[in-house]
Every structure is written in C-alpha cells, then in structure tokens.
Amino acid sequence: MSKDQTTEATExxxxxxxxxxxxxxRRSFFSRTAAGAAGIGAxxxxxSTAEAATRPNVDYGISSDGAASLSFLPRPQPIAEAxxxxxxxxxxxxxxAGAAGVPAALSAAENGATVAVIQKHPTxxxxxxxxxxxxxxxxxxxxxxxxxxxxxxxxxHRSNPALLREWAYNSGEAVRWIIDRAKPxxxxxxxxxxxxxxxxxxxxxxxxxxxxxxxxxxxxxTGDGIRVLAQVAQKAGVKFYFRMPAAQLVQNxxxxxxxxxxxxxxxxxxxxxxxxxVVLAAGDYQNNKAMCDYFIPDQKNFGRKMMDRTGDGFVMAxxxxxxxxxxxxxxxxxxxxxxxxxxxxxxxxxxxxDGKRFIxxxxxxxxxxxxxxxxxxxGHYCQVFDADYMSTAAKxxxxxxxxxxxxxxxxxxxxxxxxxxxxxxxxxxxxxxxELARKLEVNVPNFVATVxxxxxxxxxxxxxxxxxxPQWLAPIVKAPFYGIHRRLRLxxxxxxxxxxxxxxxxxxxxxxxxxxxxxxxxxxGFYGGVDYPLTVFGLSLGRCYTFGYLTGRYLAKL
Amino acid sequence: xRPTTFQGAAFAAAxxxxxxxxxxxxxxxxxxxxxxxxxxxxxxxxxxYKCTKCHTTAKKTDPVPQETCLACHGDGDSKKLAASTAKVxxxxxxxxxxxxxxxxxxxxxKQHQASVNYCADCHPRFDFKVK
Numbered sequence: 001m002s003k004d005q006t007t008e009a010t011e012x013x014x015x016x017x018x019x020x021x022x023x024x025x026r027r028s029f030f031s032r033t034a035a036g037a038a039g040i041g042a043x044x045x046x047x048s049t050a051e052a053a054t055r056p057n058v059d060y061g062i063s064s065d066g067a068a069s070l071s072f073l074p075r076p077q078p079i080a081e082a083x084x085x086x087x088x089x090x091x092x093x094x095x096x097a098g099a100a101g102v103p104a105a106l107s108a109a110e111n112g113a114t115v116a117v118i119q120k121h122p123t124x125x126x127x128x129x130x131x132x133x134x135x136x137x138x139x140x141x142x143x144x145x146x147x148x149x150x151x152x153x154x155x156x157h158r159s160n161p162a163l164l165r166e167w168a169y170n171s172g173e174a175v176r177w178i179i180d181r182a183k184p185x186x187x188x189x190x191x192x193x194x195x196x197x198x199x200x201x202x203x204x205x206x207x208x209x210x211x212x213x214x215x216x217x218x219x220x221x222t223g224d225g226i227r228v229l230a231q232v233a234q235k236a237g238v239k240f241y242f243r244m245p246a247a248q249l250v251q252n253x254x255x256x257x258x259x260x261x262x263x264x265x266x267x268x269x270x271x272x273x274x275x276x277x278v279v280l281a282a283g284d285y286q287n288n289k290a291m292c293d294y295f296i297p298d299q300k301n302f303g304r305k306m307m308d309r310t311g312d313g314f315v316m317a318x319x320x321x322x323x324x325x326x327x328x329x330x331x332x333x334x335x336x337x338x339x340x341x342x343x344x345x346x347x348x349x350x351x352x353x354d355g356k357r358f359i360x361x362x363x364x365x366x367x368x369x370x371x372x373x374x375x376x377x378x379g380h381y382c383q384v385f386d387a388d389y390m391s392t393a394a395k396x397x398x399x400x401x402x403x404x405x406x407x408x409x410x411x412x413x414x415x416x417x418x419x420x421x422x423x424x425x426x427x428x429x430x431x432x433x434x435e436l437a438r439k440l441e442v443n444v445p446n447f448v449a450t451v452x453x454x455x456x457x458x459x460x461x462x463x464x465x466x467x468x469x470p471q472w473l474a475p476i477v478k479a480p481f482y483g484i485h486r487r488l489r490l491x492x493x494x495x496x497x498x499x500x501x502x503x504x505x506x507x508x509x510x511x512x513x514x515x516x517x518x519x520x521x522x523x524x525g526f527y528g529g530v531d532y533p534l535t536v537f538g539l540s541l542g543r544c545y546t547f548g549y550l551t552g553r554y555l556a557k558l
Numbered sequence: 559x560r561p562t563t564f565q566g567a568a569f570a571a572a573x574x575x576x577x578x579x580x581x582x583x584x585x586x587x588x589x590x591x592x593x594x595x596x597x598x599x600x601x602x603x604x605x606x607y608k609c610t611k612c613h614t615t616a617k618k619t620d621p622v623p624q625e626t627c628l629a630c631h632g633d634g635d636s637k638k639l640a641a642s643t644a645k646v647x648x649x650x651x652x653x654x655x656x657x658x659x660x661x662x663x664x665x666x667x668k669q670h671q672a673s674v675n676y677c678a679d680c681h682p683r684f685d686f687k688v689k
Contacts, residue, residue: 121657122657122658122660123657123658123660125656219655223655224655243660265623265624265625266623266625267620267623303679303680305680307656411683422648423648423649423681423682423683423684424680424681489680
C-alpha cells in the first residue's frame with residue numbers, strides 16, 4: 001500500500017471502509033484477481049447456476065471474493081448512435097419518479113435548474129402513508145443525537161451515522177416542505193406532529209418533536225401524494241418522461257457521468273444529457289430473483305408487495321464504478337391491512353400454519369418474518385384472542401379496536417372497508433376454536449391443542465414454552481374467538497449503492513464518481529440491520545423526501 | 559474482464575445452444591404462420607390474423623408494444639379500453655392504482671401461453687376470469 005493510500009484510508013469513516021473492503025465493485029475484482037486467477041476459473045465452472053444464466057460475449061459483475069460471475073450484473077451493451085433518435089440536455093436528470101426522485105426534481109427546479117425525470121412506469125409510484133422528520137426548533141440538540149444513537153442500535157450498529165445525521169438535522173424542514181407543496185395542490189395530507197411518535201418523544205430523557213406527514217387514509221397513500229407532487233413539479237418546469245426505462249449511463253473516459261440513455265415505448269432511445277448531475281432514485285430490486293437470491297437469500301419464499309423493481313439502477317451504478325453494500329441487505333416486511341395496524345405489536349397468542357406457537361409474542365411484527373422463512377409458512381401467521389380482549393389486553397402496548405370496529409377488517413362482514421386496502425383485510429371471528437382455525441387456514445387439531453396448553457400456562461402465570469411475561473398471557477376461553485391472519489410480504493429492500501453524506505456515489509477508492517448521485521431505497525448506509533426498524537414511524541419516506549429535497553437543491557446550486 | 563476461463567464461456571455457450579435446440583426447435587415448428595401455440599394467439603389465428611399483424615418488426619421474438627394491442631382493442635386509447643370494463647367487480651382491472659390505465663396487457667393476457675390473473679397473487683379476492 002502506498003503512502004497516499006494509507007493517508008486516504010484514515011480519512012474514510014468506518015462504515016464506508018467496511019463497504020469498500022467487503023462490497024461489490026468492479027475494482028474489487030481487479031484487486032483480488034492477482035491472488036488466485038487459476039482458482040477463480042475453477043470455481044466459476046463449478047458455479048453452474050450463475051454460469052448457465054449468463055450470455056456469451058457479455059461481461060458480468062463479480063462477487064466480492066472475485067469467485068463468481070453474477071448474472072444480475074450484465075455490463076450494459078453499447079447502443080448504436082443510429083438507434084438514438086434524439087438527445088436532450090438538462091441541468092439535472094433523475095431516474096425514477098418516486099418518493100425520492102419527485103422531491104429531488106421539484107427541489108432542483110425551485111432552485112433554478114432545468115430538470116428531466118425518466119420513469120419506467122406509466123405514472124409516478126410510491127407507497128406507504130407516513131413520512132417523518134424532526135422538528136429541530138422544539139427538540140433538544142442532545143435529543144437529536146440520542147435519537148441518532150438509538151437508530152444506530154436499532155440498525156444493529158451497521159449504518160453510517162453521517163447519513164442518519166443528514167436526515168436528523170434536515171428532515172423537519174424537508175417534510176414540512178413536502179406538505180407545503182403537496183397540500184395546496186390538492187393532496188390529502190396532514191401534519192400529525194409528534195402524535196404517532198409516542199415512544200420517542202423522550203430519548204434518554206431529552207425532548208424531541210416531530211413533523212409527521214400523513215398521506216391518507218388508505219386507500220389514499222403517498223403514491224397518490226407523489227402523483228400530486230409530480231404535477232406541482234411539472235408546473236415548476238420539470239419534464240417527465242413516462243414508460244422510459246433508463247438503459248445505461250453516459251460516462252466519459254475520465255469517469256464522469258454525463259447523462260442517461262433511456263428506451264421509450266416505441267423502442268427508440270433518447271439520450272438525456274445532464275450538465276450538473278444524474279440522480280439515480282430507481283428503487284430496490286425485490287422483483288429481480290437472481291439479485292434477491294444473492295443479497296437476501298432468506299427472502300425466497302416471501303411474496304412481493306411491489307412490481308417491476310428489478311434493480312436496473314444497481315446495474316448502471318455498478319458499471320459506472322459504484323460499490324454495492326455486501327450481502328445481508330436490510331429489508332422491510334409488514335402487514336398493516338389484515339387487521340388494525342395498532343394491534344400488530346400487541347402480544348396476543350400467535351400461531352403458524354401448523355397451528356403452533358413459535359415465538360415469545362412480544363417480538364414485533366417487523367421482525368417476525370425471521371421465524372417464517374420456510375416455504376410452508378412463507379410469512380403467514382395469526383394473532384388470536386377471545387371475546388374478552390377489550391379488558392384482558394386493555395393495558396397492553398398499542399391500541400385495541402373494539403369488536404364493532406374490528407368488522408372493518410373482516411372479509412365476511414358486509415359494508416365498505418375504510419382506511420385500509422379492502423382486498424387485503426384478513427380478520428376472522430368464530431364461535432368455536434375449530435371453526436376459527438379453518439378460517440385462519442391453520443392446522444385444526446394442533447391449534448386446539450395449542451390453545452389448551454396456552455390457557456394452562458396462563459392459569460399458572462408462567463409461559464414455560466417461551467418465557468413471555470405473565471401479564472401478557474390472556475387465556476382464550478370465551479366465544480366468539482378472533483384471529484388476524486397476517487401475511488408478511490417484502491415491501492422493500494433498503495440497502496444498496498455506497499454514497500457519501502452529499503449522496504454522491506462513491507467508487508472503489510471511496511472517491512465520488514463525478515456527476516452521479518444516488519438517493520432513496522437504492523442507496524446504502526442508512527439502515528444495515530436485519531430488518532427496517534420501526535423506531536421512527538415514517539422514517540423510510542422521511543429519508544426519501546429529505547434526501548431528494550437536499551440533493552435537488554445541492555445540484556441546482558452547483 | 560470476467561473471471562471465467564475460456565472453457566467456462568465455451569461451456570456456457572454450448573449449454574445455451576443445447577438448451578435452445580432442445581426447447582426452441584419444437585416450439586418454432588408449431589409456431590408457424592397462422593398456427594401459434596398459445597391461448598390468445600390461437601384465438602387471433604382462428605380469426606385469420608397472421609403473426610405479422612402483431613410482430614411487425616423483422617424479428618418475431620421482439621416484444622410487441624402494447625400500442626399494437628390497443629390499436630384494435632380500444633381505438634388506440636387505454637382509457638377507452640378501461641371504460642369498457644368499468645363495471646367489472648370487485649374492481650376495474652384495467653384502471654388500477656399501480657399503472658392507471660396503462661398496465662402492460664401481457665401481464666395477464668398471454669399470446670403464447672395460458673393467460674393469468676396477475677392481480678390474484680397479492681389480492682386473493684380479485685378473482686377475475688382472464689380471457
């Protein structure tokens with residue numbers, strides 16, 4: 001190692017250093033090949049699944065140990081000049097019209113830039129309801145830092161604190177800006193303030209307050225809100241190009257990213273040149289099977305909530321010299337529609353498809369997927385309680401829905417379903433345990449035996465199976481019996497391309513790739529744990545809004 | 559550039575060729591003009607349409623843009639097509655919150671294999687009969 005490199009390595013933070021050392025990049029291959037070129041060839045032959053999926057005459061990205069060629073990282077094929085029907089030039093070109101891309105576009109336009117957004121879908125797309133920031137004016141500085149530290153813990157200590165701070169110190173302003181732009185344009189959005197953030201209004205004794213934007217209630221979501229915001233952006237001069245998937249980046253010999261080539265619905269290409277920068281806000285890769293099998297292999301059996309998230313942005317960024325976070329990406333699996341969201345973390349009896357207990361039910365919904373990765377359960381589980389739940393669970397964490405309101409989540413009950421996606425409601429009521437088990441699609445005799453055993457432990461005030469606290473052992477004895485059949489599916493993968501705190505894509509030396517910015521769920525460093533933490537309700541959208549807002553402004557002012 | 563030996567690449571090419579021959583050849587034999595091998599393709603063929611009606615480009619493996627479908631089904635306007643199924647319950651499949659009226663027709667309506675209900679994976683109670 002030369003003296004220069006040593007000096008530089010000491011300037012790089014520990015998060016970035018780790019991703020550079022263990023992530024995937026083109027450089028990781030070059031630097032490791034010398035160690036065992038012969039061995040690589042042999043392993044590659046043995047790795048037949050990757051090999052069979054690859055095409056001859058195409059270069060592929062390689063695993064971080066240099067041993068496997070990765071079918072999901074094909075080098076973009078050159079596009080003939082004759083196939084490019086036109087070239088358009090803007091200050092900023094954004095790939096992806098979602099919760100990060102649309103705010104970035106509007107923010108850049110408001111700060112004087114000319115902006116194009118190219119989007120694979122026919123419309124802007126986003127999801128969820130809540131996006132959150134910290135109200136700095138009414139929060140203790142020590143509280144902001146305490147929350148950042150808490151997020152580090154909840155991210156299993158594997159995120160980049162610089163990025164968390166970037167959110168913490170700018171998010172209140174950004175989320176308020178989103179509301180201020182979307183609401184007058186007709187979006188159904190309110191600021192819920194600190195209301196939904198009960199657990200984190202005090203952290204380590206310090207006070208925090210929040211700006212909590214809520215686009216809803218369902219079926220209205222942030223998707224609808226982002227579509228309104230896109231209209232605002234359009235009025236501010238942003239040009240949107242729909243059904244135009246980006247095919248590849250334009251990069252000069254010096255490595256500077258100068259634009260994007262995208263394919264229109266007519267099959268013809270358009271070259272979008274960017275004077276100031278290209279922003280990739282292209283989302284995750286949950287619908288790219290090979291990529292999922294590699295980075296999140298334990299997600300094979302879970303359904304996907306989104307469509308067309310094929311990781312195109314990753315391929316472009318990788319071949320431009322970017323670095324992908326190593327295996328073990330953070331993911332998000334929730335079900336807020338089967339039954340009330342406020343009851344998802346209440347420690348009712350929980351059974352799997354065999355009708356058996358499998359956890360201490362104080363495990364939060366956001367983590368339960370880790371117990372249900374097999375083909376049979378595939379994310380399905382049921383919360384079960386009896387007719388007395390309004391009294392037996394009255395003091396539990398969360399908020400109970402009384403029987404009359406629970407009907408809103410029951411497919412068998414007539415009438416409209418409000419504040420929820422009707423087709424995903426999945427709460428059931430029955431007069432016998434056997435009937436309930438059938439409705440919940442769980443093994444009937446096992447379920448009856450499980451309840452009997454659970455009631456015995458409740459009577460003895462000792463959970464000898466999983467050690468759950470005795471106050472959460474409510475017996476299931478009185479009809480009607482209730483069950484919420486939750487189905488965890490993958491909402492998003494939220495790990496990805498290495499960036500610095502200005503959202504500049506970094507190369508394998510830890511240096512910014514000129515002209516390339518990455519925001520939203522495809523950027524690295526903001527999470528890092530096994531699962532997305534529900535510490536701050538609305539952190540995910542809050543981060544997307546904030547980094548879009550900041551990056552658009554930053555680029556416009558370059 | 560790539561960590562494959564020459565033999566590795568050759569093996570992959572040979573395997574690909576072998577697979578292509580094994581699977582593609584019988585398909586090609588059946589999929590001749592006027593005799594497509596799939597569900598809706600058969601319907602189109604029975605009505606007298608040739609492959610080139612949809613596959614207008616040189617290579618018949620080129621994907622058919624949905625404008626081609628819409629040219630006949632909806633006078634070239636996806637909103638018009640969606641209006642024709644406005645009363646389908648529980649929801650109009652041609653106007654949805656994911657794609658508006660511009661969902662790719664081929665997500666459900668397959669020409670050369672059985673059609674599928676693309677909605678049902680996520681929405682089990684959207685039990686559309688897809689033609």
